[in-house]
Amino acid sequence: MPDHGELLVIGECVADIVQLPGEAPRVHPGGSPANVAYGLARLGHRTVLLTQLGADDNGRLIRAHLASGGVDVRTDGSATATPSAAVTLDAAGRATYAFDVTWDLSPVAVAPAPAHVHTGSIGAVAAPGSATVLDLVRSARPTATVSYDPNVRPALMGDRATAVRRVEECVALSDLVKASDEDLEWLYPGEEPDRIAERWLGLGPAAVLVTRGGDGALALLPGGPIPVEAPRVEVADTVGAGDAFMSGTLHALAAHGLIGEGARERLPAVDRDTVVDVLRHAVASAAVTVSRAGANPPGAHELRDALAHN
Template identity: 75%
Template sequence: MLDRFDLLVIGECVADIVRRPGLADRVHPGGSPANVAHGLARLGHATTLLTQLGPDPHGRLIRDHLAAAGVEVRTDGAPAATPSAAVELDGAGRATYTFEIGWTLGPVALDRPPHHVHTGSVAAVLEPGEATVVGAVESLRATATVSYDPNVRPALMGDRATAVRRVERCVALSDVVKASDEDLDWLYPGQEPERVAERWLASGPALVLVTRGGDGALAVLPGGREAVDALPAEVVDTVGAGDAFMSGALHALAVHGMLGADGRERLRRADRALVTDVLRYAVASAAVTVARAGANPPDAAELRAALAAAR
């Protein structure tokens, strides 16, 4: 199977200003879609990020960071300040966010059609740019597989009912959906994550992945459920862990030939053993990331080493 695909990620870049008690602030390149693009490029995939970046120090930091991994950055050319987020870390490395972000993405012509499109986070729900994101996914999904991660940020999601409608629209357009148990708890308070994942699966996707922090991850597919434990890791912080999980999962799906228009039917027929392998890649990628500061996903050699160590 092919292990290198032409991938398009659509979504925001964010400068994460990380604050820990008693330490100086540190600025890390971030933004969930940008982190996924960075992770995919580090794993060897031809990756384009369609985003907005300002001509400011944070924008230059992020652009250089993405370029160093091999990400091709495309923007709509509109003047916009680079979004930022204050990331407060507690003693266990858990992160909470306060955002300064706008999202006004306009249409951008592509040089070539991608095999796969990934989107998510605030880019898919925040007006006015969300219309561009959804329109692009709708136009590309006939010839590309689609993945989506709502990456819920309550302060930016608007009222819950509107957010749920927008999230469910994106879920229905997707082949693969990933969400954390915390995402699902905010969207559907009091409902079991597994039940929500089953409903989402029935709306169109072939695979729904649910991350559960230190309790590992769950996959829901037409043939049932599969779960894996998290890998042991000495946690520095959890910034970018879910995004590393997403890039690891997409990499595994590419390795197994389940991305792209030609891979869609294989994805829909995926058996439980294969999906378990996808989860293994994903949790290994996340484990590498939480063991170091910031959204710093593994490259291909590091991911292979983490998988080998877990056997």
């Protein structure tokens, strides 16, 4: 595939410790930004992840996993323990998390300058490291496009009013924002997702994408909403589905020349067919992931096959 420049993802890695009844605990590499970086690398993109990892078994496991997909992992060297989460799956494969996370990312020089920066989840809102993340995003914006996924984790968000302010600060720095309907319900209880997305558009992004699980996704742009249905698949679990949606989105945007220097001016005028194509890539990527256990996004050939059959 053509080289679209380096993609930088900033945010946490988390060791997901999954306990199923009658089985020994299993540790899986996780963390929303880490999953997005892994998905992008598997799709053929030069991808750097700036994160924190401890010099422990969980850190070594995650680093090896990311490297196996082609991710260039960089850290600030300060973490003493790798963040972790106890994961519980319900009968439908939906995951809930109990976190043990410290996020105090220190300033790190990133070179060469990336074409695109993605951030979100804990790393973008949890102090004190979130301040470093936002400074890095601001410094990259003159030559890079920016995407953001709040990926709300209520146990780590603090009080709702403070969380909303931090999320909206990230939204205002971004060209593209993706959020699930569950994220929006926690941030703005009782409000319709499309109304929230319209309000977010007014803060600065060119597009806001809202994921709705098995009901597909919706893109809100200045010209109005564009929906897409989700492919029908047998769900193993939903771990990493939103992250695979994000990596599929960025993959398709890159193919259309809509990331990197100069793309910020083109994004608001993108045509409907292009948006539909981006959404099709996104929901297909998520569908592959939910069809198998864990955060296991598709490679480029798997995504092409999924698109061909939907």
